[in-house]
Amino acid sequence: xxxxxxxRNLVMEYAVREGMLRAVNGVSLDVPEGxxxxxxxxxxxxxxxLLDAILRTLPPNGYIRSGEVFFRDINLLKLSEKELxxxxxxxxxxxxxxxxxxxxxxxxxxxHIVETYQAHRNDLSKEAIIEKACKLLETVRLDPNQVLDAYxxxxxxxxxxxALIALSLILDPELLxxxxxxxxxxxxxxxxxxxxxxKVHEEKKLTMFLVTHDLPVVAELADYxxxxxxxxxxxxxxxxxxxxxxxxxxxxLLIKAIPPLIGDLSDRKPIPGNPPSLLNPxxxxxxxxxxxxxKPICDKKVPPFFRVGNNIVACWLYGEE
Amino acid sequence: MRDKVIVELKNVTKYFERxxxxxxxxxxxxxVSLKIREGxxxxxxxxxxxxxxxLGRIxAGLIKPSKGTVLWFxxxxxxxxxxxxxxxxxxxxxxxxxxxxxxxxxRTVYQILAPIVKKYYKPKSAAELEKEVKNVLRYVxxxxxxxxxxxxxxxxxGGMRQRLAFARALIPKPKLIxxxxxxxxxxxxxxxxxxxxxxxxNEEFGIAFVYISHDIATARxxxxxxxxxxxxxxxxxxxxxxxxxxxxxxxxxxxxxxxxTPVPDPRITRHKRKLELKSLEVPRxxxxxxxxxxxxxxxxxxxxxxxxxxxxxxxxGHIVACHLVDKLPKWIPPWQVAV
Amino acid sequence: xxxxGKRLSNMYYSVIRPILKNRRAFIGFTILMGFVIMATIGxxxxxxxxKTDWSKRFxxxxxxxxxxxxxxxxxxxQQIVHGSRDVLLIAAxxxxxxxxxxxxxxxxxGLLGGVVDVILTGITDxxxxxxxxxxxxxxxxxxRVRDPFSFAxxxxxxxxxxxxxSIRTExxxxxxxxxxxxxxxxxxxxxxxxxxxxxxxxMPYIAINFITMMRAAITASVGIMFLGVVPFKITHWGxxxxxxxxxxxxxxxxxxxxxxxxxxxxxxxxEYGAVNLSHGLEEIFNPRLKTYE
Numbered sequence: 001x002x003x004x005x006x007x008r009n010l011v012m013e014y015a016v017r018e019g020m021l022r023a024v025n026g027v028s029l030d031v032p033e034g035x036x037x038x039x040x041x042x043x044x045x046x047x048x049x050l051l052d053a054i055l056r057t058l059p060p061n062g063y064i065r066s067g068e069v070f071f072r073d074i075n076l077l078k079l080s081e082k083e084l085x086x087x088x089x090x091x092x093x094x095x096x097x098x099x100x101x102x103x104x105x106x107x108x109x110x111x112h113i114v115e116t117y118q119a120h121r122n123d124l125s126k127e128a129i130i131e132k133a134c135k136l137l138e139t140v141r142l143d144p145n146q147v148l149d150a151y152x153x154x155x156x157x158x159x160x161x162x163a164l165i166a167l168s169l170i171l172d173p174e175l176l177x178x179x180x181x182x183x184x185x186x187x188x189x190x191x192x193x194x195x196x197x198x199k200v201h202e203e204k205k206l207t208m209f210l211v212t213h214d215l216p217v218v219a220e221l222a223d224y225x226x227x228x229x230x231x232x233x234x235x236x237x238x239x240x241x242x243x244x245x246x247x248x249x250x251x252x253l254l255i256k257a258i259p260p261l262i263g264d265l266s267d268r269k270p271i272p273g274n275p276p277s278l279l280n281p282x283x284x285x286x287x288x289x290x291x292x293x294x295k296p297i298c299d300k301k302v303p304p305f306f307r308v309g310n311n312i313v314a315c316w317l318y319g320e321e
Numbered sequence: 322m323r324d325k326v327i328v329e330l331k332n333v334t335k336y337f338e339r340x341x342x343x344x345x346x347x348x349x350x351x352x353v354s355l356k357i358r359e360g361x362x363x364x365x366x367x368x369x370x371x372x373x374x375x376l377g378r379i380x381a382g383l384i385k386p387s388k389g390t391v392l393w394f395x396x397x398x399x400x401x402x403x404x405x406x407x408x409x410x411x412x413x414x415x416x417x418x419x420x421x422x423x424x425x426x427x428r429t430v431y432q433i434l435a436p437i438v439k440k441y442y443k444p445k446s447a448a449e450l451e452k453e454v455k456n457v458l459r460y461v462x463x464x465x466x467x468x469x470x471x472x473x474x475x476x477x478x479g480g481m482r483q484r485l486a487f488a489r490a491l492i493p494k495p496k497l498i499x500x501x502x503x504x505x506x507x508x509x510x511x512x513x514x515x516x517x518x519x520x521x522x523n524e525e526f527g528i529a530f531v532y533i534s535h536d537i538a539t540a541r542x543x544x545x546x547x548x549x550x551x552x553x554x555x556x557x558x559x560x561x562x563x564x565x566x567x568x569x570x571x572x573x574x575x576x577x578x579x580x581x582t583p584v585p586d587p588r589i590t591r592h593k594r595k596l597e598l599k600s601l602e603v604p605r606x607x608x609x610x611x612x613x614x615x616x617x618x619x620x621x622x623x624x625x626x627x628x629x630x631x632x633x634x635x636x637x638g639h640i641v642a643c644h645l646v647d648k649l650p651k652w653i654p655p656w657q658v659a660v
Numbered sequence: 661x662x663x664x665g666k667r668l669s670n671m672y673y674s675v676i677r678p679i680l681k682n683r684r685a686f687i688g689f690t691i692l693m694g695f696v697i698m699a700t701i702g703x704x705x706x707x708x709x710x711k712t713d714w715s716k717r718f719x720x721x722x723x724x725x726x727x728x729x730x731x732x733x734x735x736x737x738q739q740i741v742h743g744s745r746d747v748l749l750i751a752a753x754x755x756x757x758x759x760x761x762x763x764x765x766x767x768x769x770g771l772l773g774g775v776v777d778v779i780l781t782g783i784t785d786x787x788x789x790x791x792x793x794x795x796x797x798x799x800x801x802x803x804r805v806r807d808p809f810s811f812a813x814x815x816x817x818x819x820x821x822x823x824x825x826s827i828r829t830e831x832x833x834x835x836x837x838x839x840x841x842x843x844x845x846x847x848x849x850x851x852x853x854x855x856x857x858x859x860x861x862x863m864p865y866i867a868i869n870f871i872t873m874m875r876a877a878i879t880a881s882v883g884i885m886f887l888g889v890v891p892f893k894i895t896h897w898g899x900x901x902x903x904x905x906x907x908x909x910x911x912x913x914x915x916x917x918x919x920x921x922x923x924x925x926x927x928x929x930x931e932y933g934a935v936n937l938s939h940g941l942e943e944i945f946n947p948r949l950k951t952y953e
Contacts (some may be wrong), residue, residue: 042508043479141601158601186368186535191581191602213509216583219590239587257510261538261584262656270513274478383841410847423838436856437846486842493846616859 004175004207005031005054010067012046012053021278023049023288025231027067028305031175033228036201038206038239041228042254044275047211050228055094056084061256062219071175090120093168095161097180102164103152105253109163110148129170136166139203140196158189162196169200182217194220215258219243227251230276230286232302237311247313249291285316293317326395327496327529328357328380328413333389335375342582349375350386351555351610357497357529364532364540364563367552368578374501374535376552380404380531381415381499397436411441411493418502420482424474430458430485432469437492455503461488461518480511491526498522505541516542537582541567551575554614561639571641573619580655593655597618613644621645678944685940688871691933699748702741708895710734721918728918731903736922743895744926746808747878753812754819754877755870761820763866766827767854771835781828792818796880801889811890815877823869830862833916864945871938875931882927897923 012024024114025045031037041047054069054076069076071092076084076092088094096102104112113133114126124132134144139271147155147163155163167174181197182190184235194217201208214233218225218239225242227234227250232301235248246252253271273290276282282289288298297316305312324382333353336346349372357363357380365373378384382398391398393409401409417423424433434454444450455466460604461484463469474482483503500519504512516539522528527583532547534540540549541563548564551572559572570576577596584590598618613619616626625644633642679685716733719725727736769780779788796818805811834857844855884890885898890904892899904920 042510044508184369187578188368188581188598189601191583191595194583194594214583215509215585216590219585219587220583243585243587254510255585257513258585259513259516259538259542261541261579261582262589262654263584263586265541265544271510272516274481274511275508298644381845383845407847410845414845415841417838417842419838423842424856425839425861427863428856432856436848436852440846440848489842555845 002033003030004033004072005029005067005209006070007054008068008070009052010050010053010069011065012049012058012067013063013065014059014078015061015063016279019279022281023231023278024053025281026302027228027231027233029226029233029236031209032224033174033207034205035223036187036197036210036221037224037226038212038222039211039226039228040212040215040218042213042275044278045228047213047228048179048230051177051211055088055092055177086120089116089168089173090171091173092175092177093171093173094177095164095168095179095181097183103160105152107151108148109150109152109155113148113167116167119199120171133166133170136169137163139169139200140166141192155277158185158192160188161185161193165193165196165200169204169206172204173206175207175209177211179211180213181210182212182214190217194197197221211288215255231278231287233305233314234287235311235313235315236305241310245310247269247308247311247318248315249293249317250287253290253292285314297321325359327359327393327595328358329392329395330355330380331390331392333376333379333386333391335379335384335386335388338361348372348555348610351374351614352380353555353557354389355550355557355560357531359496359529360523360527360534360548361529362523362543364534364543364547364549365552366537366540366549368535368598370554371552372555373535373552375533376416377499377501377533380497381413382410383415390530412496413499414490414493414495414497415499415501416483416486416490416503419506420479420486421474421506423486424482426474428475429471430463430477433485434458434489434492437489441493443550457488457492461485461491463488473609478511479507480515483515487515489523491528493535495527495528497529497531498579499533501533502535503532505534512539513542519543537567537578551578556614556642557633558615558642559639560633560641565638569637569639571636571639571646571649572615572643573621573645573649574615576652584656589656595655613642621649679940682940682944684936688933688935688937688940691929692937695744695748695930695933696739699744703745706738706741707714708742709780710737710740710894718913718919727922730900730919731907735830736900736919739900740897740922740926741897743893743897743900743923746893746896747881747898747927747930749808750815750881751874751877753808754815754881755873757813757816758819758873759823759866759870760868761816761825762827763823763862765820766824767831767858770828770831771858773832773835773908777828777832784824784828787818787821788825790818793880793883797884797887797889800884805890806892806920811881811892815880818880819873819876823873826865827862830865831858834858834861864941868938868941868945871934871941875934875938878927878931878934894930897927901927 007027007029010027011022013054014021014023027050031071039047039050040245052062053064058064058074064077071087076087079087103109110130110133114129117124117129133148137144142159142162147159152160181262181270182193185193197208200206212218215317222239224236225239227238227242227248229250235242235246235251242251245253246255256268257270271290276286276289282299284299285303288294291298295316301321303314303316305314308318331354334348335350336348339347348539353376365376367373375384379386382391382393385399393413398406431454434457435450438444438453438457439450442453444453458464458466458469460637461636463481463484477485477526493622504515507515519530520543521530523530532540532543540547544563544567547563548555548560549566551574552558553574559566559570559575566575570579577598580593580596596618599620600618612628613626613631616622619626629644631642631644633640636646679689713733716729717731719729721728725735725737727740730736765780765784769777792891796814805814840853840857843857882901883899885892885896886901888902900923901920
C-alpha cells in the first residue's frame, strides 16, 4: 500500500490566556493512496487543528511544536511559502467547511475558476479551462449554463458546496481534503453530495481525506477510519471493522451513543463524563477518566499503538509495556 | 387532566415582508393547525428553511402570526391584556438551539439560576435559596452542585450548558417547553443525555414538549409516545404517531428523507435504495400558494399536484397532505436488503 | 466559605489578580494608587505654608524643599501634594458624572428603541459634534466656575456622548441575544435585564472608560486653568503651570524652571499611569469581551 500522506508525531499548541492549549498531542497517521480515509472525532478533539497544521493554515497563536508531515516524500512543514503554494491546490486541494465563504462574492463562478487555474498554471487557454470546468460541474450534477454565469450569492448552500468541489478538482489534484463537507446542508442535499463524492472517487481514483464528526456519513463514504479524541488517535481500521468490531472503548461507546434512525434504541447510552480539558489533559491515556475498562496503568502511561487483527488501537487492554 | 389542551393553533400563517420598494412576502409558515395537550410530545421535523423554528416561536408566543389564532389554555394570546399574558408567560417556555448564546457569559451558574429560583420558589432566606438552586442543579445532572455554582458558561461543555438552559426553563413549572434543535450543537456522545433529561421532565412533571429538529434519528428517542409532524416549505405535510409514521411513511418527501438519511452501519447504508427526486434544489422562488409545495421535486407528481394545494386527509391514523396517497407504491424500507 | 467570602474571592480572581499579572495594568495601577494616596493622605501629613519669603525665591530642589521653591519662596512639593487633591477630585467627579449620564442615556436609548432612541441619539450626536474644549472654556469663564463640583459637572457634559453612543450600540445588539429573550420568557422584568444581565457585560467597558475619561478630564481642567480662564486655587497644578508660564516668567528664568517642571511632570506621570491602566484593563478584558461576539 502506498501512503500519500503521512503524519508523524505531530504536536500542535495554541497560546491562550490561560496557558498553552495542546490541541494535537502526538498524532501519527497514514493516508493510503486511492482510498477514502475519514478522521472522525467530536468537537474539541483536535481534528480541525490537525488539518490546519498539515496545511499550515494556523492562526497567529498556533504553533507546531514537533513532528513531520510527508506528502509523498516531501516534508510539508519544511517548505517555504512559495514552495507550499505550488503544492496547494495543484497537488492537494481542500474543500473547507461552510463553503459559503470560500467564493469571492464579486466574481462570477466562471471567473473564479479561471483565475484560480491561471494562478497556478498557464498551459490552457481560457476557453479550455471553461470547457474543463463544464465537465466537472456536470460531474457534480450542476448545470454549467446556470452556474458559470452566476454570482455566489445566487446559488444555494448545496450548489455552492458542489461548485466548490468542482473548483477543487480543476487542477487534477492528487489528494482532496474535505473538512466537514456536509454540515449545514439538509439531508437530501447531503446524500447528493455523498453520492457525488463517491462518483468522483470512482472515476478519478482520487485519494480523499475526510474530516468530520458525523459517523453516519463516515459509514457511507469511507474506506478507512481513524478515530480521534483529546488530541490523539485512538483507533484506526477499515470502515466495517470500526463499525462492527471496534476495539477501543471510546469507539465502542461512541457508536453506542448515536441515536439510530433504524433499529433498537434500548441499548443506546451516552458516554458518561465530559470531553477532556486540553489545557490540563488527563495523565496517561486521555480517555481514561471516562473509560469503564480502565486499569491502573491507564492513568500513568500513554498507550502506544497495538495491532489487533484488523485494528490499530492505542489502548492498554490490548498489550503490555 | 390528561386531555386538557394547552396550546392550540388555528390556521396560522406567517410571512415576513422583504424589500423596500418592491415588497415581497416570504412565507415561513402556511396554514398550520395543531393541538398540544398536557404531557404530549410533538416532534417538528424539517430541513433548514422549512419554518419549524418560526412555528416553534409562534407556539411560544414570541412571534405574532400574520393570519390565524394562537390559543393558550383556550385564550387568544394576541388579544390578551398585558397582565393576563404575564400570568401565562412562565407556563410556556422555550429552550434555544445554541447553548453558547442562551446563557449570559458574564454571569455564574448561581447568578443565572438564583434570581429565577427566588422569583418562583420564594425561599425565606439566602441559605434556603442556595439549597434550592443546588437541588435544581442536581435534578438536571450537574453534580456535585458546589462545583458548578461559581463557574461561568465558558467553563462548561455544550452538553452542560444545555442542561443549565433546561434547568432554567424548568423552574417556573411550565406546562410546555418548546425545544428548538436542543442537541444539534452538542457532541454526538452527549446528545442522548440531554434527550434523556427531556424525557425525565415529561415523565416526572408531565411537561409537554415540542421538539424541533432536522434529524429524525434524535426524535426517535421519543417514539414511545411522540407524534411526528413533517414540515416542508412552511406546511405540515404529514403527521402521525412516530412509530407508525416511520414504519409506514406516506408522503413522498418523508420517503425521500428516510431513504437518504445515512445510518451508522456501512453495509446497510451503502446498499439502501434512494428515492430519486426530480430536482436537487429546494426552489428558491416564491412559495407556491396554489399548489403542492413539493410538486416540482416529487417523482410521482401529476397534473393535479401543480394546480391545487393538497388538503390534509386522514389515512390509517396519519394525516397526510398529498393528492396521490392512494396511488403511491407500497413502501419497502430501503434498508431491507440481503446483507 | 460564606457568601461574602465567596464574592470577595471571585473578585480577587477575576479582577485583582489579572491586574497584578498584566504588566501595563500593574504599572498604571501602582502609579495611580500612588497619586490617590498623595491626594487623600498627603494633605493631612504634609503641611501647607503659603507665606511668602522672598529671600527663598526659586531655590532649586534640596532636602528641605524636595522640589524647590516658587517665585514667592514657597515650597513646591507642599503645593503639589495639596493640589493633587483637587486635580484628582475634579477628574474623578467628571468621569463619574459623565459615566452616569452615558450609561443612563445609552441603556435607555438602546433598550427602548423607537422614538426615544431617535431623540436621544440626536441629542448625543449634537454633543459629539460640538467642539468641546472652546465651549468648555467659554462657559467656565462666563460662569466663573470655582468649586470642584461645578467644574466637574461642566467637564462631564462634554465627555459623555461618545460612551453613550457605544453603550447604545452594544445594548441594542445585546437586546437580541437569546439569554435576554430567556429572561423575558421568565418574566424577570426590565430591572433585572438592565442591572443583572446587561450591566455585568458592559461593566469592564465602563471601567476602562472611567480611567480614560479621568485622563481627559485632567487634560481639560489643567488646560483651562493653564490658560488662565479660571483662577482656581493656587495649588492646582494647572494654575501652577499658568503662573509659571505667564505670570512669573519661570520658564525664562533658568533658576525657576523647576517651578514649571514639577506640575508638568506630575501631570505627565498621572496621565501615563492612567493610559497604562486603561490599556492593561483592555488587554485583560478584551478576550472576555470577544467571547460573546
